[in-house]
Amino acid sequence: MFFRSGKKRVRLSINKASPLSILKVEGEGGVGVFYQGKEIVRGKLEPAPAHCPDQAFITLCERCVFDCKYCPVPKLQGHVKSDEEVLNIIDEVLRAGNLKAISLTSGVETSVEGEVERVIKLLPALKKYNVPIGVSVYPTEGCSRKFYEAGASEVKYNVETMDREIFKKVCGDLSFDYILDRLREAVDVFGKNRVFSNFIIGLGESDDSVRDGIETLAQIGVIPVLRPVNPHPLRAGDCFTERPSPERLLKLAKLEAEILKKYGLDPRLAKTMCLKCTGCDLVPFIDF
Structure with missing residues (x-):
């Protein structure tokens, strides 16, 4: 569920052992967190007909041929949506009156090129909704220009970690420098404040490496999304994962805010995807 108070939003899960509870109260918003x-x-509870409030946030392919050691998707081998299913989901969000953006993400069913082509073929059908469109896939060379020309507003290509040694251990099928090159391409096409990258915290990286990584991404015009690792039982023992403490997350988010300000980057300008939602991550200039 999503809880909103003022301009701040948080995604909450149900945990019977939690000291927190949500109860109906009188007055503005109608609910309180205790x-x-x-x-x-x-504040108030927000409906999320498709993953998050105000967006049709859709995973096209719930499978992946890569084997990033912290990620359960390759083990789950989930559903691959047809274009018809995608459009039906968007129409449901539209009918609910909550469609302010469309965000597409995907694993890799058989090939990186195939996923990029899947998105490029789908994008023209989404223009009729007249809302910003965000795309998050594993990129190919030149795909940013194709996404832009097909109607995408923003892209998110995930570097996952900015520690090269950790990257080799947990994302051995992927290329660190290749992803950075595609991010640079994306900024050239979409501009600053329109290109994002998930940056996982809790894979054994030091705070210094996080700082350096944020700086590297910000220098090229990319806004990092600092994402605490979520250890999954299907990947137990495959790599080091330790969910960071609230104190560490806040420290690193404040550090990110300083660096973003230095390079003229502002997550508040995001139109789609995670930075627009803010439910799962600490977002500089919005959450603090």
């Missing part, structure tokens, strides 16, 4: 029985914030 900690050990004491109300700490008041």
Whole structure:
């Protein structure tokens, strides 16, 4: 579920052992979050017909031929949506009155090129909705120009970690420098504040490597999305994963804010995907 208070939004999960609870209250918003029985914030619950509020956020392919060691997707080998299914989901969000953006993400069913082509063929059918469109896939050389010309507003190509040694261990099927090159291409096409990259925290990286990584991405015009690792039982023992403490996350997010300001980058300008939602991550200039 998603809880909103003012301009801040957080995604909450159900945990019977949690000291937090949500209860109906009188007045603005209608619900309050309570900690050990004491109300700490008041707001409202938001509907999320397709993954998050106000967007049709759709995973096209829930499979992946790559084997990043922290990711359960290759083990799950889930569903691959048809274009008809995608359009039906978007129409459902539109009918609910919540369609302000369309965001597409995907694993890799058989080939990187195939996923890129899947998106390029789908994008023209989405123009009729007249909302910003975000795309997050594993990129190919030149795909940013094709996405842009087909109607995409923003892209997110995930570098996953900016520690080269960790990258080799956990994303051995992928190329670190290749992804950075595609991010540079994307900024050349879409411009600053329109290109993002997930940066996982909790794979054994040091704070210094995080700082250096944020700086490297910001220098080329990319806004990192600092994402705490979510250890999954299907990947137990495959690599080091340790969910970072709230204190570390806040420290690194504040560090990111300083660097983004230095390079004139602002997550508040995002139109689609994770930075527009803000439910799962600490987003500089919005959450603090």
